[in-house]
Amino acid sequence: MYRYDDLDRQMLTDRSNEFRHQAARRLSGEITEDQFKPLRLMNGLYLQLHAYMLRVAIPFGTLSTAQLRRLAWVATTYDKGYGHFTTRTNVQLHWIKLRDAPDILDALAEVGLHAIQTSGNCIRNVTADPYAGATADEVDDPRVWAEAIREWSTVHPEFSYLPRKFKIAVTAAEKDRAAIRSYDIGLHLRRTRDGELSFEVMAGGGQGRTPYLAKTIREHLPASRLLSYLDAILRVYNRAGRRDNIHKARIKILVNSLGVEEFARQVEAEWAQIEAAEVDLPDTELARIRAAFQPQVFDPQPAVSPVFEAAKAADPEFARFARRNVHPHKVPGYAILDISLKAPGETPGDASSAQMETVADLADAYSQGEVRVNYTQNLVLPHVKLADVPAVYARLKEARLATANIDLITDIIACPGLDYCTLANARAIPVAQAIAKRFADPERAEAIGELGIKISGCINACGHHHLGAIGILGVDKKGEEYYQLSLGGSAGADAELARILGPAMSGQSIPDAIETLVETYLAHRQDGERFLDTVRRTGLQPFKEAVYAVAD
Amino acid sequence: MKVLTANSLTTGEVVFWNAGRWAVAFNDGQRFDGDEDAAGALTAAEDQPRMVVAPYLIDVEDMDGHWVPVAYRERLRALGPSNHPQHGKQADGDADVQALAAVTSSARSTGRIKLIRR
Numbered sequence: 001m002y003r004y005d006d007l008d009r010q011m012l013t014d015r016s017n018e019f020r021h022q023a024a025r026r027l028s029g030e031i032t033e034d035q036f037k038p039l040r041l042m043n044g045l046y047l048q049l050h051a052y053m054l055r056v057a058i059p060f061g062t063l064s065t066a067q068l069r070r071l072a073w074v075a076t077t078y079d080k081g082y083g084h085f086t087t088r089t090n091v092q093l094h095w096i097k098l099r100d101a102p103d104i105l106d107a108l109a110e111v112g113l114h115a116i117q118t119s120g121n122c123i124r125n126v127t128a129d130p131y132a133g134a135t136a137d138e139v140d141d142p143r144v145w146a147e148a149i150r151e152w153s154t155v156h157p158e159f160s161y162l163p164r165k166f167k168i169a170v171t172a173a174e175k176d177r178a179a180i181r182s183y184d185i186g187l188h189l190r191r192t193r194d195g196e197l198s199f200e201v202m203a204g205g206g207q208g209r210t211p212y213l214a215k216t217i218r219e220h221l222p223a224s225r226l227l228s229y230l231d232a233i234l235r236v237y238n239r240a241g242r243r244d245n246i247h248k249a250r251i252k253i254l255v256n257s258l259g260v261e262e263f264a265r266q267v268e269a270e271w272a273q274i275e276a277a278e279v280d281l282p283d284t285e286l287a288r289i290r291a292a293f294q295p296q297v298f299d300p301q302p303a304v305s306p307v308f309e310a311a312k313a314a315d316p317e318f319a320r321f322a323r324r325n326v327h328p329h330k331v332p333g334y335a336i337l338d339i340s341l342k343a344p345g346e347t348p349g350d351a352s353s354a355q356m357e358t359v360a361d362l363a364d365a366y367s368q369g370e371v372r373v374n375y376t377q378n379l380v381l382p383h384v385k386l387a388d389v390p391a392v393y394a395r396l397k398e399a400r401l402a403t404a405n406i407d408l409i410t411d412i413i414a415c416p417g418l419d420y421c422t423l424a425n426a427r428a429i430p431v432a433q434a435i436a437k438r439f440a441d442p443e444r445a446e447a448i449g450e451l452g453i454k455i456s457g458c459i460n461a462c463g464h465h466h467l468g469a470i471g472i473l474g475v476d477k478k479g480e481e482y483y484q485l486s487l488g489g490s491a492g493a494d495a496e497l498a499r500i501l502g503p504a505m506s507g508q509s510i511p512d513a514i515e516t517l518v519e520t521y522l523a524h525r526q527d528g529e530r531f532l533d534t535v536r537r538t539g540l541q542p543f544k545e546a547v548y549a550v551a552d
Numbered sequence: 553m554k555v556l557t558a559n560s561l562t563t564g565e566v567v568f569w570n571a572g573r574w575a576v577a578f579n580d581g582q583r584f585d586g587d588e589d590a591a592g593a594l595t596a597a598e599d600q601p602r603m604v605v606a607p608y609l610i611d612v613e614d615m616d617g618h619w620v621p622v623a624y625r626e627r628l629r630a631l632g633p634s635n636h637p638q639h640g641k642q643a644d645g646d647a648d649v650q651a652l653a654a655v656t657s658s659a660r661s662t663g664r665i666k667l668i669r670r
């Protein structure tokens with residue numbers, strides 16, 4: 001996997017030294033909070049309800065075991081012994097002290113981790129398919145391109161003060177596991193008929209107050225021209241994006257007010273002006289990055305593992321884990337293994353330091369030293385031999401990390417909500433916990449099948465409620481925590497925004513309402529339909545009637 | 553009644569004003585009857601930028617014999633996050649904290665809560 005070079009490391013050390021001095025000046029009273037706040041935010045340090053929060057970037061969700069161990073160490077030494085993995089594949093530490101922050105940034109810099117561009121109106125952490133480099137359905141490792149974007153966008157002088165934050169996601173697989181259409185720019189790499197790598201470029205996606213799915217502005221962009229084309233998009237946005245109203249400043253508003261054709265036309269015109277050679281990645285650079293992501297050597301394995309098959313036959317719980325959390329790998333005899341951070345009753349996305357250590361140990365022993373963070377707030381071991389899956393499972397189980405619920409009703413996305421976040425209207429975590437406990441019976445959850453519940457504590461939609469088969473949004477109704485349900489959203493290739501079901505309801509009514517939705521689905525389900533398919537076929541009406549008839 | 557709160561600059565911890573000093577427990581915070589006293593304290597607190605960040609006044613009310621913040625958000629700040637009962641001020645679990653937690657959860661079930669308003 002990609003390792004930072006000396007240049008990158010020097011930059012991180014310099015930045016953390018700089019922050020040490022800035023923080024010292026704030027603590028001594030030399031600079032005011034108003035002067036200091038933008039500086040700390042530029043280093044990922046927010047002040048939340050109970051403490052400072054440090055948001056650490058995990059580029060394209062790829063972690064080395066040294067990095068994961070360092071995160072565990074920081075969480076133990078400076079926080080309360082856990083980290084929270086987010087829908088942006090970042091990790092947040094919720095109990096940080098300002099006086100410790102410079103030391104933490106130093107400790108992170110040593111392993112190539114940082115918090116740069118995790119805040120502010122700049123190009124944020126680039127995300128990618130969590131199965132990159134492991135899945136058979138990709139045409140290339142998308143992280144090669146995500147890394148090129150990371151290098152191009154890191155402290156980019158022209159794009160460090162955009163109208164608003166800017167997020168880019170990349171996939172190179174047919175199945176979109178990176179929610180690319182919910183991004184400011186979504187990039188889908190494919191091979192053309194003559195074998196060339198080419199991006200479908202989508203722009204103007206985003207969630208929040210005014211959700212939009214990104215629209216295609218160019219069907220075929222030769223992959224080698226990626227950076228100049230991104231430059232052109234960012235220039236058009238930087239020039240014309242609104243700066244007068246924070247709610248209208250994202251690129252989605254620009255794309256939709258100009259219309260996608262006009263926006264694309266302006267991008268093409270700008271692109272024609274750009275000196276491509278100065279921006280596009282030279283072949284040598286691409287080769288250097290590509291080499292860093294060179295596929296590992298995989299020992300030849302039999303496609304069917306007798307050990308794996310025997311374990312499934314012997315233990316129904318393990319068989320369930322194999323069905324839910326183990327996915328095909330591009331190399332026969334290997335598997336991609338999802339680690340759920342959604343044990344019913346736990347906080348979605350939280351991992352204790354001990355759990356992080358366990359995952360790091362397992363990755364070293366069984367997954368070529370690599371760990372991935374999925375935007376669904378789960379972790380992934382990308383390269384596990386099928387024959388090793390039973391051993392990995394046993395260790396995960398000891399660490400309470402073997403919940404077999406990937407994509408099921410208990411695999412809930414939830415933002416930190418009012419328990420931590422200063423912007424929240426309502427809590428999200430306890431709602432997720434209550435639903436997960438209600439559906440904790442794994443057999444029942446599996447019988448219900450694929451069902452994504454996504455919860456946000458406010459309209460900013462960090463919990464992706466617009467993209468939930470069931471979306472739950474916390475609202476403030478006359479000063480009380482209320483929740484608005486919406487149905488039919490999805491993030492993948494069939495991306496669609498969820499539609500509001502009806503009036504908001506209290507937190508206590510949510511588990512019953514979910515129960516009613518599930519029963520309605522089961523009553524209407526036709527062969528092989530997921531919850532989402534049924535909702536799309538029947539529309540909202542039967543669900544609305546069921547939920548609000550009970551509520552009345 | 554009002555209480556003056558902020559976050560400590562060095563640690564980020566929630567703190568409450570009492571006669572020019574900052575206490576960590578909500579119940580050790582000074583309660584202001586008159587708006588003028590409260591405003592005066594706020595001005596004084598804003599003059600302590602090396603101690604705290606963004607001081608502000610919150611409404612508190614007497615509920616079943618216990619002083620509690622009116623806004624649910626402020627109760628969470630006074631107690632800690634509801635998903636980790638061992639984190640934040642609630643971890644100490646003294647009588648005041650227990651009373652605040654009890655009032656908070658009973659308020660929840662009777663719907664007598666106001667959330668975001670400070």
Ligand code: SF4
Pocket residue numbers: 415416417418421422423424425456457458459460461462463
């Ligand atoms: S959705 Fe709102 S409450 Fe949740 S983390 Fe984002 S800003 Fe905070």
